[in-house]
Amino acid sequence: MxxxxxxxxxxxxxxxxxxxxxxxxxxxxxxxxxxxxxxxxxxxxxxxxxxxxxxxxxxxxxxxxxxxxxxxxxxxxxxxxxxxxxxxxxxxxxxxxxxxxxxxxAVTAVGRNNYLCLRRMHLATRERGLLFDDPVQQEQLRGIVDWSLSTNEGTRMTLPFPTEREVWDEVCAEHGNCLHRACPHYEPCHYQAARRRLGSADxxxxxxxxxxxxxxxxxxxxxxxxxxxxxxxxxxxxxxxxxTESLGLRVGYGTVAWHLRRLQPRNAPRGLLARFGGARSKVLLGQARLCAEEFFDTLAARLAQRRADTLPLGDAELDGSLAELLDELAATVEDDAGRIEDLSPRTEMLARARGLATLAHTLRALGRASTPNHVRWLERSGRRRADRPGTGAELRSAPLELxxxxxxxxxxxxxxxxxxxxxxxxxxxxxxxxxxxxxxxDATTLRLGSPFDYGAQVDLVLDEALPDPGTDPEGFARESAERVLHHLLDNDGRALVLCTSWAFVHRLAETVRDRLQHAGIELLVQGERPQQELLRAKRDDPRSVLIGTESLWEGIDVPGDALTLVLITRFPFAQPGHPLTEARIRALEAKGGNGFRDHSLPEAILKFRQGFGRLVRSRRDRGKVVVLDPRVRTKRYGREFLAALPTGVRVPW
Ligand code: SF4
CATH class of the missing domain: 3.40.50.300 (P-loop containing nucleotide triphosphate hydrolases)
Known part of the structure; x- marks a missing residue:
């Protein structure tokens, strides 16, 4: 044995x-x-x-x-x-x-930015008047200093109170902002200790x-x-x-604004530049800010014009003025740093300069024509707000082939x-x-079933008498909302409703909200609160109903009688038109593959299985999975979705 x-x-x-x-x-x-x-x-x-x-x-x-x-x-x-x-x-x-x-x-490793940097914490404390004018942020910094005296791990996850990103950014360990052995805090440094532990872990x-x-x-x-x-x-x-995320690039206005704000907040004579910056750096900072707003505003307008969430950039070259300005600013900040005698703020300024130079480099890479193994596109990010220039779009790229x-x-x-x-x-x-x-x-492969008795634990219902969502999306949206409501009331809530677009989530929520409320059932809608909070609310109030898309199809665990009904509104085919998906499908077809059979269908089936899997999380869980998409019967591929369900599920063919 x-x-x-x-x-x-x-x-x-x-x-x-x-x-x-x-x-x-x-x-x-x-x-x-x-x-x-x-x-x-x-x-x-x-x-x-x-x-x-x-x-x-x-x-x-x-x-x-x-x-x-x-x-x-x-x-x-x-x-x-x-x-x-x-x-x-x-x-x-x-x-x-x-x-x-x-x-x-056994050692747990997290990214460098999750560790407290004692040197930066002391510098931030000394310069707190320059860094933060908000008393809440100053209080959070004081809390971090107290905590630093007792923490063994020094990681943000173990910090016993919430901290704003702006505060943590000033005290965390950073790439290119470490003095290593020259640091007076090297011995007790949590990040360095974690690195040493990495080397000796089993x-x-x-x-x-x-x-x-x-x-x-x-x-x-x-x-x-x-x-x-x-x-x-x-x-x-x-x-x-x-x-795909890690090997790709992504820059939005928020990233540029973050780098600039860390030199000096907008309209406030605070920050490193106010204290140590020369006149030229301050002028360049203002110019870079305006240029970034204009640059990202133009991109957001291009997206808005196309009424699309994404826009392929293909061979289009983008304006390089912002990258040039950032490079120039990086060079003057580096010069300013050279005039600082105190090692700690000098290191800080040099790190800012390096950060700006890297940002300029990334922007330049994103601005150039795509290479054969890279796809570039514009993507909607959050809402475009007239009062906040530059918002609403980001530049992205990713490898076509990993x-x-x-x-x-x-x-x-x-x-x-x-x-x-x-x-x-x-x-x-x-x-x-x-x-x-x-x-x-080459690999050993195995596929193992589940010890759960799906035949006894799950009742699969194919409620398919609805318009085809592919050919009549409006009819499907209208009629499916009524069916969703019927199933939710019939089950006394206790449900998860899985959708395939944000537009559908919002429309469905609007349709069912009042009638659920009337029945005393709370509606929880993804996006209206942070996901962890929604899940806590779902578990605390078992009758509540959670509606959402994207991440709710997988990785959420709601065992017991808080979840006895999973409603799958339609097959989770990816929205057509995403430049990366389209490029990958084109590459697949160029090699003789079939975009639908070899990409879209298997991806949708995997997601469908994940959605189905939300219902039974333990041997005690019992309930119903309702599929509203009529294509489950009307299309040949519908059977492939059902065939992919766990062994034992009784399919009402
Ligand atoms: S060694 Fe580096 S990360 Fe650690 S306290 Fe010093 S500067 Fe910060």
């Missing part, structure tokens, strides 16, 4: 220590496959249904491998969010440390964004994470999206990767589509 099978089996250490623990065949199979993959240095791609207990299934072999191979770098475990990192750090790993009887060190817990930022650094010849031969990605279906970079930086031998998720891919040919996108040539 393998080591992990002995530990996870019915008489194993985990079962003996965990009250109510039930051995799950799927979990054992997954753990054994990962153990073998690590031993044989083969990538493992595993889709494991909800409730399999994936964390223990990958953590156990990861820990055993790390302790048996000390000196070859840590085993890196990457989760989707910082919250999931914390769950491993505070719950699963301490449990394993207690039951395994093995000495091993298990390193990171998040996908941090890991992929490190991939971008590696491509530029640097790195933050230590060398490692094993990486485990939990919720690996997010990797493509996160890699495979080559990821193959080289993540999946090349001797590194061995494990990718685990409840929904990895739709094809039955060894996740070929996913492997091709991520650059994984």
């Amino acid at each position: 393998s080591d992990v099978a002995a530990l996870l089996g019915p008489d194993g250490a985990v079962a003996r220590r965990l009250d109510g623990y039930e051995t799950r065949d799927e979990q054992l199979e997954l753990a054994v496959a990962i153990e073998r993959g690590l031993r044989e240095r083969r990538h493992v791609l595993a889709e494991a249904g909800t409730g399999v207990g994936k964390s223990f299934a990958y953590l156990l072999p990861a820990v055993l491998h790390a302790t048996a191979n000390r000196g070859r770098g840590p085993v890196v475990v990457s989760t989707r969010t910082i919250a999931l990192q914390q769950q491993l750090e505070h719950k699963d790993i301490p449990f394993l440390q207690a039951v395994l009887g093995l000495e091993f060190s 298990l390193l817990i990171v998040n996908h964004a941090l890991y992929m930022s490190d991939v971008a650094l590696r491509l530029a010849g640097a790195s933050y994470l230590p060398a490692h031969e094993v990486v485990v990605f939990d919720e690996a279906h997010h990797l493509e999206r996160v890699a 495979g080559a970079a990821l193959r080289e930086q993540v999946f090349a031998a001797p590194r061995c990767a494990v990718l685990v998720s409840a929904t990895l891919d739709t094809d039955s040919a060894g996740f070929a589509r996913l492997r091709s996108k991520l650059g994984i040539d």
Whole structure:
């Protein structure tokens, strides 16, 4: 019997220590496959249904491998969010440390900006009159100073009170703004201590964004994470999206304004420039501000003219005046810095100058014609406001193809990767589509069901007597709202309604709000409050109804009787017209593929499965999933959506 099978089996250490623990065949199979993959240095791609207990299934072999191979770098475990990192750090790993009887060190790494910089905190305290004129912000700074005397971790996540971004920006560790060994606070520095711990960890817990930022650094010849031969990605279906973000570029007016504000706030004689800046820098700052407003206003107007959320830029060259001004400002700020005798503010000014130069470089890259592997576009960002010039649009670019970079930086031998998720891919040919996108040539693949009894726990209803949303979107929107209301009242609330556009969310909310209120059911609408707050409200008031799109299709957990109905309004096909998606589809078709069958349909099926998966989060959950999209029966591909549901779901064909 393998080591992990002995530990996870019915008489194993985990079962003996965990009250109510039930051995799950799927979990054992997954753990054994990962153990073998690590031993044989083969990538493992595993889709494991909800409730399999994936964390223990990958953590156990990861820990055993790390302790048996000390000196070859840590085993890196990457989760989707910082919250999931914390769950491993505070719950699963301490449990394993207690039951395994093995000495091993697990370290959680977060991005540099999440750490307190003691030098910058002291500088901000000294200069607080210049930095903040708001007494609330001054009070927050005082709170941070008090907290710094007792905190062991020095991370923003452990700060016991909320802090405005403007305050944290002045005290956090920053790239290019560190004195390293020349810093008087080097020894007690939380960031430096965390870096030292990274090097000695057996298990390193990171998040996908941090890991992929490190991939971008590696491509530029640097790195933050230590060398490692094993990486485990939990919720690996997010990797493509996160890699696209990390390896792409993005600049909006907000980013430029943030850099300028950090030199000197608008209309306020405060900040570094007020104290240390020369006359030329102050003039250039004003010019850069106006130029940025004009530049981004022009872009926002182009979007508004097209009445679109995105606009491909193709070979269009953009005006380079803003980049030139920022470069000039960077050079004069650097000159100003050279005249400061005190090391700490000089470092601060130099960091600002470097930040401006990098920003100018990024703007220049975004302003040039797209390269064969890069797509550039304009994207709507927030609302365009007449009273805030420059708002409403941002410039973006992303790689068309990720495979080559990821193959080289993540999946090349001797590194061995494990990718685990409840929904990895739709094809039955060894996740070929996913492997091709991520650059994984060869891997052990397995697909494991869920231990839940979907036949008994879920009632699937196909309420399909509605107009086709593809050919009659207006008719569908009108009639589906009535059906949604009917199902919500029939179920006494306790529901999640999944939509595919913000416009539909708002329209639906307007239609059902009063009538739900009349029935004493609270309506929670995504976007009206922060998501964590909405989820808390949903759990606190089980009868409430949550309506939304995008992130609500996956990754939210509302177990118990607060969620007994999931309404899927229509198949979650991506909105057509996004320049990156269109370019990727064109590239796929140029190689002989079919855009709908090989891209749009599988992506929509994956999302549909994720939405369906919101209902049953434990063996006790029971309820109904209602699909309102009539194409479930009228289109041939409708059957493919249903066929992708977990084994056991009774489909009313
Ligand atoms: S070592 Fe760097 S990050 Fe740490 S306190 Fe000093 S300047 Fe800040």
